Amino acid sequence: xxxxxxxxxxxxxxxxxxxxxxxxxxxxxxxxxxxxxxxxxxxxxxxxxxxxxxxxxxxxxxxxxxxxxxxxxxxxxxxxxxxxxxxxxxxxxxxxxxxxxxxxxxxxxxxxxxxxxxxxxxxxxxxxxxxxxxxxxxxxxxxxxxxxxxxxxxxxxxxxxxxxxxxxxxxxxxxxxxxxxxxxxxxxxxxxxxxxxxxxxxxxxxxxxxxxxxxxxxxxxxxxxxxxxxxxxxxxxxxxxxxxxxxxxxxxxxxxxxxxxxxxxxxxxxxxxxxxxxxxxxxxxxxxxxxxxxxxxxxxxxxxxxxxxxxxxxxxxxxxxxxxxxxxxxxxxxxxxxxxxxxxxxxxxxxxxxxxxxxxxxxxxxxxxxxxxxxxxxxxxxxxxxxxxxxxxxxxxxxxxxxxxxxxxxxxxxxxxxxxxxxxxxxxxxxxxxxxxxxxxxxxxxxxxxxxxxxxxxxxxxxxxxxxxxxxxxxxxxxxxxxxxxxxxxxxxxxxx
Amino acid sequence: xxxxxxxxxxxxxxxxxxxxxxxxxxxxxxxxxxxxxxxxxxxxxxxxxxxxxxxxxxxxxxxxxxxxxxxxxxxxxxxxxxxxxxxxxxxxxxxxxxxxxxxxxxxxxxxxxxxxxxxxxxxxxxxxxxxxxxxxxxxxxxxxxxxxxxxxxxxxxxxxxxxxxxxxxxxxxxxxxxxxxxxx
Numbered sequence: 001x002x003x004x005x006x007x008x009x010x011x012x013x014x015x016x017x018x019x020x021x022x023x024x025x026x027x028x029x030x031x032x033x034x035x036x037x038x039x040x041x042x043x044x045x046x047x048x049x050x051x052x053x054x055x056x057x058x059x060x061x062x063x064x065x066x067x068x069x070x071x072x073x074x075x076x077x078x079x080x081x082x083x084x085x086x087x088x089x090x091x092x093x094x095x096x097x098x099x100x101x102x103x104x105x106x107x108x109x110x111x112x113x114x115x116x117x118x119x120x121x122x123x124x125x126x127x128x129x130x131x132x133x134x135x136x137x138x139x140x141x142x143x144x145x146x147x148x149x150x151x152x153x154x155x156x157x158x159x160x161x162x163x164x165x166x167x168x169x170x171x172x173x174x175x176x177x178x179x180x181x182x183x184x185x186x187x188x189x190x191x192x193x194x195x196x197x198x199x200x201x202x203x204x205x206x207x208x209x210x211x212x213x214x215x216x217x218x219x220x221x222x223x224x225x226x227x228x229x230x231x232x233x234x235x236x237x238x239x240x241x242x243x244x245x246x247x248x249x250x251x252x253x254x255x256x257x258x259x260x261x262x263x264x265x266x267x268x269x270x271x272x273x274x275x276x277x278x279x280x281x282x283x284x285x286x287x288x289x290x291x292x293x294x295x296x297x298x299x300x301x302x303x304x305x306x307x308x309x310x311x312x313x314x315x316x317x318x319x320x321x322x323x324x325x326x327x328x329x330x331x332x333x334x335x336x337x338x339x340x341x342x343x344x345x346x347x348x349x350x351x352x353x354x355x356x357x358x359x360x361x362x363x364x365x366x367x368x369x370x371x372x373x374x375x376x377x378x379x380x381x382x383x384x385x386x387x388x389x390x391x392x393x394x395x396x397x398x399x400x401x402x403x404x405x406x407x408x409x410x411x412x413x414x415x416x417x418x419x420x421x422x423x424x425x426x427x428x429x430x431x432x433x434x435x436x437x438x439x440x441x442x443x444x445x446x447x448x449x450x451x452x453x454x455x456x457x458x459x460x461x462x463x464x465x466x467x468x469x470x471x472x473x474x475x476x477x478x479x480x481x482x483x484x485x486x487x488x489x490x491x492x493x494x495x496x497x
Numbered sequence: 498x499x500x501x502x503x504x505x506x507x508x509x510x511x512x513x514x515x516x517x518x519x520x521x522x523x524x525x526x527x528x529x530x531x532x533x534x535x536x537x538x539x540x541x542x543x544x545x546x547x548x549x550x551x552x553x554x555x556x557x558x559x560x561x562x563x564x565x566x567x568x569x570x571x572x573x574x575x576x577x578x579x580x581x582x583x584x585x586x587x588x589x590x591x592x593x594x595x596x597x598x599x600x601x602x603x604x605x606x607x608x609x610x611x612x613x614x615x616x617x618x619x620x621x622x623x624x625x626x627x628x629x630x631x632x633x634x635x636x637x638x639x640x641x642x643x644x645x646x647x648x649x650x651x652x653x654x655x656x657x658x659x660x661x662x663x664x665x666x667x668x669x670x671x672x673x674x675x676x677x678x679x680x681x
Binding site (some may be wrong): 206325 | 535537539540555558559560561562563564565568594595596597598600602626627628632634
């Protein structure tokens with residue numbers, strides 16, 4: 001592996017865990033012995049130019065020379081993160097699976113206790129391919145959604161984080177495409193092509209999941225997206241990590257490592273936004289919206305509306321509370337629960353029940369439902385509890401400066417288009433509303449065009465090392481122990497000049 | 498034939514479902530429910546002018562933006578347009594929920610190829626033994642929606658700029674197949 005001689009380059013600590021060295025001598029870096037499967041290698045090499053075309057057409061729009069990026073060089077503990085300046089189009093999108101555990105068995109469903117599968121069982125082929133396609137479809141979607149954000153980056157630090165998220169979403173697409181090519185034959189190859197043909201927001205061929213067709217309008221929404229919507233991805237990957245189909249489980253396990261950084265970008269991005277707003281509210285002694293906008297920060301009520309929006313559309317991603325498919329996936333061993341092995345039950349669930357909220361006669365009530373039919377709800381509950389942790393962290397910024405205002409997660413029924421609440425209007429605090437009341441109040445709870453315009457007006461790019469836009473506080477530390485003022489991104493103009 | 502579309506609230510397994518769904522070829526559906534048991538997903542019945550149930554439709558939203566559909570027509574009332582009525586209404590219900598795609602999987606079925614072709618001519622794409630998927634969008638479901646979309650595409654299209662000289666939608670009228678679109 002060629003090491004950079006750039007003195008600004010750093011690297012992760014020396015690997016201490018088990019290692020699979022990734023083969024960089026091939027066109028597609030991998031740790032799956034691709035060199036020994038010429039047919040698969042040729043198929044992937046045939047897909048690679050199409051991926052690069054997609055990246056050039058729908059990837060980041062801001063021209064750059066190179067970016068200080070993390071690249072996986074091995075999959076063992078600590079060995080998956082090497083930092084270097086890389087031209088983004090030369091990023092080494094590779095195929096990495098977590099180490100194989102030869103003793104791994106299925107932990108749930110009707111195959112519980114049996115050895116995991118190294119090949120796709122015929123009876124589960126269609127369902128497994130479907131799970132992989134939906135997961136794969138989300139990865140390039142967010143890159144498309146975030147395509148123009150670089151034009152308004154609040155700092156080089158944040159710009160670098162955006163690009164890191166983008167290249168890793170690209171790598172996650174590679175991971176799913178590998179599975180499609182390696183295990184699903186001609187149909188898998190066709191689905192891999194379709195992953196590049198559907199595009200976010202395209203009327204004729206949109207991305208499959210709803211939230212991945214919403215435009216990412218500004219950086220506050222980007223941070224909310226990486227906090228709430230990428231967190232949905234974390235939970236979906238967590239269930240696929242339990243899969244009896246071992247190559248899928250190992251792929252998702254490794255993806256989760258990278259997904260953690262995306263969570264970090266969202267958590268700290270919103271936190272730094274709240275920090276700057278809180279400081280300004282304290283300094284000016286006001287919560288007045290216009291005064292705060294004039295001072296160059298985002299008022300808390302707008303932050304709350306963005307939170308309400310992204311949380312609610314992300315809750316929809318989990319599907320309807322009760323789903324036959326979700327139960328079938330579980331019983332068949334295709335998709336487990338979040339932290340399956342830590343659950344204290346029989347991991348089969350045939351006789352288990354749980355309570356589920358629903359709306360009846362204008363009230364939110366509860367009824368008992370079979371656990372096996374409510375696994376989407378089970379995962380969504382785990383997700384919502386995790387979301388609350390970040391909100392507490394953001395509120396700490398408000399508490400630290402002595403403000404009484406707080407951000408809150410809206411009720412699970414707020415602004416929902418999928419599931420038991422879809423036919424009803426529910427306020428953020430859980431009150432069932434009639435149509436006219438909802439129409440009167442919705443502008444208080446979700447971002448209006450005026451709110452988005454006000455935020456957009458603050459989105460002035462700042463590409464000077466160490467400087468930050470007015471609406472966001474600097475981070476406490478830089479990336480990979482580099483200083484905050486490090487020049488994380490070299491824009492293309494620098495190379496020309 | 499006058500048909501009506503009735504939402505089930507809450508859906509339960511009953512004698513009508515056993516007659517309609519249970520009447521399908523063996524293996525077509527896997528629904529191991531007992532009489533009176535509540536059913537996951539959203540269900541609708543199709544009723545004729547006399548109020549008799551002649552079909553069922555179901556949406557199972559696995560993820561937001563993507564839902565599996567189930568269609569079942571009374572074996573004694575097939576080939577009367579009930580399936581098309583069902584599919585159009587399911588697509589409208591899906592579109593109203595912000596769902597982008599519906600999918601369907603043909604399980605064990607004595608006439609798998611016939612069912613596959615029935616879905617394929619209605620816009621579903623995918624192998625006969627796998628997952629078939631179709632894009633839905635508000636106002637697009639049903640013959641009226643399809644015709645409006647075809648006309649709009651033809652109107653927006655400047656045929657003089659196309660060296661092939663064929664507007665979008667032309668292939669649906671025969672004679673030309675877009676290989677990428679139809680994947681034949």
